[in-house]
Amino acid sequence: MRETTTVRRPLRLRPVRPAGWWFDGVLLAALVALTAALAAGQLLDVDLTVREWVNAHRPEPARQVAVVLNFLGQGGWVLMPLTFGLGVAVAVRTRSIRPLLVGVGAFVLTSFTVGPAKLWTDRAAPSSKLPPEESVQIFATLPPDEWDLSYPSGHVANTIIWYGAVALLVAALLRTLDRPAAPRSLYVAIRVAPPAIVFCTTTYLGWHWITDSVAGLLLGLLLGRLLGRVPWDDLPLPDLPGGVHRRGVFTDDL
Template sequence: MRETTTLRNRVRLRPVWPSGWWFDGLLVAVLVAMTLALANGLLVDTDLAVRDWVNGHRPDIANVVALVLNYLGQGGPLTLISIGLAVLVGWRTRSVRPLFVPATAFVFTYLTIGPAKVWTDRAAPSSKLPPEESVQIFATLPPAEYDMSYPSGHVANTVVWYGVIALLLAALLRTLGRPDISPTLYRAMRILPPVIVFCTTTYLGHHWLTDSVAGLLLGLFLDRLLSRVPWDDVPLPALPMALNRPGVFTSTP
């Protein structure tokens, strides 16, 4: 009983900002409210107005720049970068703990973003359907029509995976005897990519404005869940060569 109590006392969630669960609840509430509003025909005029504006203000050079910047939100490369960093940190620290970070992020995103897209069944702004049909959520679209626009996976992935990369990069720097990642660089990695991808994915017409907002809300919610995980304190069984050793993520941002 004493060992169990000690173990429970040791495993504490990491702090996040803003602290507490109220902000998580707010993110979910706003996401649900916006989804219900779209289902009842609200906000669609805004989506259509934004689509019409970007379609008329997208010169070739701006289109190319936006396309390049939008690659910052590609989930596949971000996942591979995160796995590579996790393997490198795990090899240098002789611990399997870093591998759990991208694995958990992948599970979180896989179980939320994809199912939400399938469930909401929304066409993209580039759809050839009439505007009043393509903008609808919970629609019944033709078999060949793209119907996975809501929420934006690019935006959600950017929030989640750059948080994972920042965490692993800080751990890697420490194994090299370098100072932790600077607060300025950390904030830049957390803020700039999501903002850039939010703007470019909407500007290119890949997603409706509300798709991008929904992706941002969902990404922030998942990021806060991941940020709370005390990776060094998660109980693991005894592993050969002490591969369950902690101390990998101590003092990360």
């Protein structure tokens, strides 16, 4: 009897823009340089100046609008339910488990990077009751009851990563509905508008120093590119009941 073998498809990374790893290196270098500058006491005056300005220009109606808009960056209440909800919808229509892996990947990526970075840098928030010249310090020794998870901004980083996943799943869902391909501008808007809004609102509300938000932007872009490269259709999965390991869910047209 002739023995049959299964030929595995080669893993090919999905394309990202700009192409290549050079841009990832630029983002990483910029994040390291920013962190080192803050640790050396540089740029702290910028943080303090922005803090003073937003505190002096935050009328109650504007604050309420900013609070509502900032919900775009809420991971547990908005981003995770939205992503996994879209994943379930695509999974049901394609009868494949692969769309659910996108949300799992985003969760794992953010959990093992953003949170540990906050614990490591140990920075207070602009709204801290400590004197500003103390709360603005990075790698500080803060009191046990002090909020010390400011750097980098998790709202900004998470928004970039999760809305990248949302854009991917929206494209997959539209294909399952036999709808015309959405314009690329739609996916650009999904990826760009929420992070820009969250960047501005977290800084305006005094929930993060502006350098926290810049660091969150750099880290989010770096991690978002890593997540965007994952070849979801080619990830090796065991044969599952009902063939739910099937491929052909995603394309590279984003």
